[in-house]
Amino acid sequence: MARQQFDLIVFDWDGTLMDSTAHITRSIQAACRDLSVPVPTDEAASYVIGLGLRDALAIAAPSLDPHDYPRLAERYRHHFLLTGVETVLFEGVRELLEELRDRGYLLAVATGKSRVGLNRALDEVQLTRFFDGTRCADETFSKPHPAMLQELTRELGQDLGRTLMIGDTTHDLQMAINAGAAGVAVAYGAHPVDALTALAPRFVAENVPALRHWLREYA
Incomplete structure (x- = not known):
């Protein structure tokens, strides 16, 4: 299946991929x-x-x-970090990432987590291999500054105009706007739907299957 709009898909972590x-x-x-x-x-x-x-x-x-x-x-x-608290992915996340990799997209993470925290989480859920690049808030400017997306596209040789940011907060969507990238929101995370829709994302996904369907049809 030929890609229609995007080459690089960037995910937020907490509230988007991880149920945290x-x-x-x-x-x-x-x-x-x-x-x-x-x-x-x-x-x-x-x-x-x-x-x-x-x-x-x-x-x-x-x-x-x-x-x-x-x-x-x-x-x-x-x-x-209290003992006994697991890193739990939203249901369907692993399958979504596998499908996107199989379709040839570059994948990345842009997160407010620290580098130590993201690496720990990626290792726990064994997702490191899926991502071509990652950026954390202790390495650059915090969202909604566009730096994370700017740095990831430079590192991976991509165009911001063909980059999609997916996240559960207005910080993610505003970062995409500030960078000149497209944004998609997920409604199952930290920020309410009305706040997300006010920033006019391309789509608001109610759950991971809905996100997967939209990406399959329109990304």
């Missing part, structure tokens, strides 16, 4: 509780998912002295 939104939200809230700062609501905590950790915690805990950001980050990592 609730765990991240609870970890942010627990970290704030540890430092006795106001605990953000579920909506406020999930809003920052996808940003770099420092940016995310600064928004989630606006009353915290910036000197204490490292302490808050340490407590967040403590709760996120």
Whole structure:
């Protein structure tokens, strides 16, 4: 099947490929509780998912002295990495990636996770081999700055006009807009559908099978 629009497909990680939104939200809230700062609501905590950790915690805990950001980050990592918490992919993700690879697309990840965190997650679920490139928030500018997409396309020799960004947050979609790439949203992650549709993505997928069908037909 000939490709119609895109050569490079870039995925967000948390809330798009990995079912981790609730765990991240609870970890942010627990970290704030540890430092006795106001605990953000579920909506406020999930809003920052996808940003770099420092940016995310600064928004989630606006009353915290910036000197204490490292302490808050340490407590967040403590709760996120608690023993017994698994890295769980959304159902159908592995099959989706296998199909896209078989069809000849280049695949990449652009995430707010740290390099250590992404490498750990990729290794746990054995997905490293699927991706031609990855960018993390501790290596470059955080979303929605376009740097992640700009750097990935340069590294892989691709055109931003033939690059598709897929994510569950407005940060992902705004990054795509800022970079001049196309965006597709998934509605099963951190941000509400109305916020996603306000940024006019090419498609909003209710689940992984719907995303797979759209990519098969239109990507």
